[in-house]
Amino acid sequence: MKLIDILNHKQIIMTDLNKNIQALRDKKAVVEMGGGEKAIEKQVAMGKLTARERILSLLDPDSFHEYDMFVKHDGRDFGMDKKDFPGDGVVTGTGTIFGAPICIYAQDFTVAGGSLGLQHARKITKIMDHALKMKCPIIGINDSGGARIQEGVQALAGYGEIFYRNTISSGVIPQISLILGPCAGGAVYSPALTDFVFVVENISKMFITGPNVIKTVLGEDISMEDLGGARVHAEITGNAHFYAKSEQDCFDQIKRLVSYIPWNNTQKAKSIEPKEPSINLNINEVVPSDPKQPYDVRNVIKCIVDDSDFLEVQELWAANIVIGFGRMNGETTGFVANQPMVLAGVLDCDSSDKAARFIRFCDSFNIPIITLEDMPGYLPGVDQEHAGVIRHGAKVLYAYSEATVPKITVILRKAYGGGYIAMNSRHLGADFMFAWPSAEIAVMGPEGAANIIFKKDIMEAEDQEAMRQEKVKEYIEKFANPYVAAAKGFIDSVIEPKETRSLLLHALELSALKEEIRPAKKHGLPPF
Amino acid sequence: METENEEYVDFVVTARKYKTLLTNKYKNRPVWHKNKPGEVYSTLPGTIMEIAVKEGQEVKEGELLLIQEAMKMLNRILSPVTGVVKEFYVKEGDKIGKSHLMLKIEPK
Numbered sequence: 001m002k003l004i005d006i007l008n009h010k011q012i013i014m015t016d017l018n019k020n021i022q023a024l025r026d027k028k029a030v031v032e033m034g035g036g037e038k039a040i041e042k043q044v045a046m047g048k049l050t051a052r053e054r055i056l057s058l059l060d061p062d063s064f065h066e067y068d069m070f071v072k073h074d075g076r077d078f079g080m081d082k083k084d085f086p087g088d089g090v091v092t093g094t095g096t097i098f099g100a101p102i103c104i105y106a107q108d109f110t111v112a113g114g115s116l117g118l119q120h121a122r123k124i125t126k127i128m129d130h131a132l133k134m135k136c137p138i139i140g141i142n143d144s145g146g147a148r149i150q151e152g153v154q155a156l157a158g159y160g161e162i163f164y165r166n167t168i169s170s171g172v173i174p175q176i177s178l179i180l181g182p183c184a185g186g187a188v189y190s191p192a193l194t195d196f197v198f199v200v201e202n203i204s205k206m207f208i209t210g211p212n213v214i215k216t217v218l219g220e221d222i223s224m225e226d227l228g229g230a231r232v233h234a235e236i237t238g239n240a241h242f243y244a245k246s247e248q249d250c251f252d253q254i255k256r257l258v259s260y261i262p263w264n265n266t267q268k269a270k271s272i273e274p275k276e277p278s279i280n281l282n283i284n285e286v287v288p289s290d291p292k293q294p295y296d297v298r299n300v301i302k303c304i305v306d307d308s309d310f311l312e313v314q315e316l317w318a319a320n321i322v323i324g325f326g327r328m329n330g331e332t333t334g335f336v337a338n339q340p341m342v343l344a345g346v347l348d349c350d351s352s353d354k355a356a357r358f359i360r361f362c363d364s365f366n367i368p369i370i371t372l373e374d375m376p377g378y379l380p381g382v383d384q385e386h387a388g389v390i391r392h393g394a395k396v397l398y399a400y401s402e403a404t405v406p407k408i409t410v411i412l413r414k415a416y417g418g419g420y421i422a423m424n425s426r427h428l429g430a431d432f433m434f435a436w437p438s439a440e441i442a443v444m445g446p447e448g449a450a451n452i453i454f455k456k457d458i459m460e461a462e463d464q465e466a467m468r469q470e471k472v473k474e475y476i477e478k479f480a481n482p483y484v485a486a487a488k489g490f491i492d493s494v495i496e497p498k499e500t501r502s503l504l505l506h507a508l509e510l511s512a513l514k515e516e517i518r519p520a521k522k523h524g525l526p527p528f
Numbered sequence: 529m530e531t532e533n534e535e536y537v538d539f540v541v542t543a544r545k546y547k548t549l550l551t552n553k554y555k556n557r558p559v560w561h562k563n564k565p566g567e568v569y570s571t572l573p574g575t576i577m578e579i580a581v582k583e584g585q586e587v588k589e590g591e592l593l594l595i596q597e598a599m600k601m602l603n604r605i606l607s608p609v610t611g612v613v614k615e616f617y618v619k620e621g622d623k624i625g626k627s628h629l630m631l632k633i634e635p636k
Binding site: 217218219220235236291292293294318319320340341342343344345346350376377379380381382383386416417444445446447448451 | 536539540541542543544545546547548549550551552553554557558560573574623625
């Protein structure tokens with residue numbers, strides 16, 4: 001062969017290759033336009049970003065690699081075979097957040113309303129399988145009109161396959177859901193099965209049956225926002241864990257959360273440079289000595305954690321208990337604290353559910369738990385009893401007892417009755433029990449106890465009220481302190497507030513290699 | 529904190545009064561009241577399809593009072609007591625919600 005022919009041949013190959021590359025780029029460009037300009041305009045008009053914009057805003061720059069761009073939908077009936085849905089209404093792939101590997105999917109509302117058909121679901125389950133195999137967190141962005149009705153039972157199959165994977169992955173890899181648009185009917189159950197749900201004001205809508213059905217069946221007129229808007233789920237239902245004012249605000253919250261949690265259940269969260277608390281508060285002065293006076297327990301947490309940096313979870317719902325993440329000596333630590341500022345810090349159905357689920361998350365993902373206790377007991381009321389406060393309250397006992405991560409309690413002030421037992425007492429397996437000198441560890445509040453113990457003395461006294469007061473005082477002096485419990489070894493040491501951080505750091509250091517073996521079982525039966 | 533002080537209310541738990549804030553959910557909690565025997569409430573939202581008894585009529589416990597369509601089902605609402613039908617608060621075709629008082633029976 002002559003040299004000139006060889007050169008020409010190479011030229012031909014190059015041209016072909018370039019053509020192929022160009023064709024790929026063209027194909028990708030079509031898919032990347034999603035539902036097209038008009039649909040994107042509509043999306044923007046609703047104040048929403050597109051699916052790909054969302055993924056790119058969330059992940060580290062240039063880290064996103066998209067999967068399954070060319071998947072075609074399965075619809076054959078009702079003229080669906082003639083329609084093309086780019087990417088079948090969902091964008092899936094991998095990337096990183098602060099270097100952590102992440103699997104991610106985002107439903108694309110601009111394509112067929114983000115409706116879920118079998119192939120759409122298969123794209124999601126493929127990336128979920130990938131996340132579970134690679135043991136990295138999965139993030140799902142929900143923005144969908146619901147099941148693709150034309151595909152019938154295939155769409156239902158798709159949902160079921162997603163729920164199954166949510167369940168199998170539970171406690172193995174962290175699962176995060178964003179509700180950035182409608183998420184209605186069966187679709188709501190994927191987020192509900194995941195660990196953290198993020199909602200955004202005016203954008204998130206979540207419900208099983210929408211306003212139209214409610215209007216038809218009940219005649220009740222309610223807007224989507226009032227029925228299942230972001231605020232409703234953040235404050236009333238507890239379905240959401242984080243509430244944001246804008247999508248960007250939401251992405252920032254997620255990045256912060258990801259920085260606090262490990263990639264999977266075999267790892268610890270990445271530690272960062274330790275820092276001393278930065279808040280300008282004297283820990284001796286945060287908690288009023290009068291046990292009836294309120295204060296914000298988050299200020300105690302901020303006096304204890306590195307850099308006074310605390311990421312609160314479910315801030316608006318069941319605010320009578322505070323849960324969230326902080327760092328101790330650079331290591332992620334979970335906090336559970338009664339909040340005397342709200343409902344006096346009682347345990348009730350919602351706060352029990354909130355605490356129990358968080359404790360189980362921490363235990364699943366190797367995060368030590370610090371409990372700060374100041375609670376007067378359980379919330380009295382018919383509504384609580386009938387709502388099953390027994391069953392809900394039992395979840396806290398179960399979660400603490402079951403947890404094998406380091407468990408440390410600091411009793412700040414009140415620890416009465418069932419609440420004393422529930423809030424990670426020694427009896428449920430706490431590794432370290434500290435109490436401040438202001439602690440009152442007793443079977444119930446002094447007034448209640450005195451009324452029962454000294455009933456006869458009070459009844460027989462000439463001045464009953466004076467006698468009652470005297471007996472209450474007597475009870476307070478004798479029992480409303482940490483020393484009765486300390487005398488039995490139920491608490492390990494009575495400490496000064498300013499020693500709290502250093503002793504907690506000591507306790508955490510000491511329990512770094514903690515191992516607790518439990519009897520083998522298929523799974524326990526928590527009082528769901 | 530100073531400005532929030534105004535919202536703190538007295539809150540009693542086991543005979544002791546605490547100063548605290550209340551949640552909206554707590555403030556809006558349902559108030560319990562005891563149903564009187566003979567008051568028949570709906571247990572599902574739905575439509576009253578047919579009323580089987582008249583006011584003043586005697587009914588036996590377990591006798592059919594009305595049929596309510598709810599959740600795609602024709603539900604037979606039976607009398608919880610033996611007595612006399614006193615008053616109806618619904619008519620055929622009414623769409624009612626859950627826990628709606630449908631009728632009162634004077635127990636015998």
